Amino acid sequence: MDLATFTLFLPACFALNMAPGPNNLLSVSNATRYGYRTSCLAGVGRLLAFAGMIALASAGLAVVLQTSEWLFYGIKILGAAYLFYLAYQLWKANPQAETQARTAEAGLLALARQEFLVAAGNPKAILIFTAFLPQFVDPAQPVTPQFALLGLLFLVLEWIAIAAYAYMGLHMRRWFARPQGKRMFNRCCAGLLSAAATVLLMARRA
Template identity: 90%
Template sequence: MDLATLTLFLPACFALNMAPGPNNLLSVSNATRYGYRTSCLAGIGRLLAFAGMIALASAGLAVVLQTSEWLFYGIKIVGAAYLLYLAWQLWTADPQVETATKRPEAGLLALARQEFLVAAGNPKAILIFTAFLPQFVDPSQAVTPQFALLGALFLALEWVAIASYAYMGLHMRRWFSQPRGKRVFNRCCAGLLAAAASVLLMARRT
């Protein structure tokens, strides 16, 4: 995997990691109620769920790539369309609407389990690993090492997102709870996702 691919992957991946989905908002909620350290440690449950999804996606990726190059490019187009869909959702999201999250009553294990279940039950996460990550894999080289590297980078950036949202829960609670703050944050993430989708659509693979 070359440096140019990683240079394209990292900002696009980080935009996905930082998009305000149910797990990230859960980190904000947990930090507000239980503290920064507890919220970050609870995020391990999310990482375990994502690691399992990455392993499953990797197992089926070689078959997809060996079956048809056209199918590979089809996955690429679907992945870019999904990024645009996410961007549209964030751009048009109503900041007045707040999602009520049921909080566990006790313990780090309960919080980690909740993170795991929310991540495992999120269809968007499954789409990311089956339609987004394969776009950065070179089918002419060994697939498994490339997918392992991309997966490891995704999990590392996801940990950064967990810590960042937990920090928001502690120090930016007032700003983040305001409709204007939510709108600005949503639209910044939407712009990053739309830009990533545009670059991916224009990119060609030799």
């Protein structure tokens, strides 16, 4: 990758990483409920899902999603259903119980699994990798190393986005210190997750 391509890729990629979405909203919510460190560590689940998607896109397997309508819509429906489930959990969450469970290791694993499933439940993400990353690949050079480098850079920038959104959530936790405030914030996040699920249900393959 030459310097010109690199300088074009970084800002475009980081804008994609920082775009509001279900996973970034989850980082804010987790930081508000469980703390900054827990939210950042839970983001590893998202990185694993995206790494798998990048590998699929690199191998050309994402074409299956473009040609198989039932597979695309099946993944989409499952992903939206999981977002609605998370929204319901947030809506019914007990802020006092969250404070007691903040440092539980099992809770961290569950949060990482949530991040993974939210990312994996969006088939549009694989198609984004299929459409976005190849734009910065020089076909005159070996493709696999370039794709690997671009994928690695994407994951590094995604980690920065996780940290940024978690930091935002950390400050929001100070604003919603009382249980009533936490409950209100949780329900706002539940509404936004439900909206994201609705948008996902309306997504098309094109």
